[in-house]
Amino acid sequence: MRFMNTALFEYNSFMKDYMKQYKFNGDYRLRKVFSQGVRDRLHKTNAVIVPIPVSMDTMANRGFNQVTGLLEYVRFSEVLKVKLKRKTVPQSAKNRRDRLELIQPFEMIQSKKFLIKNKAILLVDDVYTTGTTIRHAANLLYQYGATSVRGLTLAR
Numbered sequence: 294m295r296f297m298n299t300a301l302f303e304y305n306s307f308m309k310d311y312m313k314q315y316k317f318n319g320d321y322r323l324r325k326v327f328s329q330g331v332r333d334r335l336h337k338t339n340a341v342i343v344p345i346p347v348s349m350d351t352m353a354n355r356g357f358n359q360v361t362g363l364l365e366y367v368r369f370s371e372v373l374k375v376k377l378k379r380k381t382v383p384q385s386a387k388n389r390r391d392r393l394e395l396i397q398p399f400e401m402i403q404s405k406k407f408l409i410k411n412k413a414i415l416l417v418d419d420v421y422t423t424g425t426t427i428r429h430a431a432n433l434l435y436q437y438g439a440t441s442v443r444g445l446t447l448a449r
Contacts, residue, residue, distance in 0.1 A: 300449030
């Protein structure tokens with residue numbers, strides 16, 4: 294499978310501080326720092342926009358999906374869900390090797406699979422580290438009939 298990802302920004306010390314405050318400290322207002330830029334980037338796409346989901350546990354603790362927060366005023370389709378209800382170790386706490394060994398964490402929401410069959414998909418995530426997470430999602434979308442899958446991340 295060929296997969297291309299575009300990152301809008303470099304993951305530098307500023308972005309690391311931003312992510313810490315936005316994701317881990319739960320400052321939802323910070324979505325507005327980048328949501329307009331993300332919206333501008335997605336404005337002209339004909340692809341179905343699919344955000345990377347968060348686990349039920351993350352949603353319960355944080356109260357929001359940081360990716361869909363960046364997609365404010367953007368039409369997107371939530372077709373994937375995280376298999377596990379509770380993460381044993383957060384992605385951010387894993388080293389490169391642990392991330393690369395990640396097993397398929399996603400599954401298709403069966404009632405929504407028609408939304409991606411024979412369609413071009415643009416997968417959206419916040420940070421591309423090793424690419425394992427977004428590639429797992431892409432593989433699953435291909436299995437369910439997507440014609441192409443590209444990625445867009447806020448940072449890499």
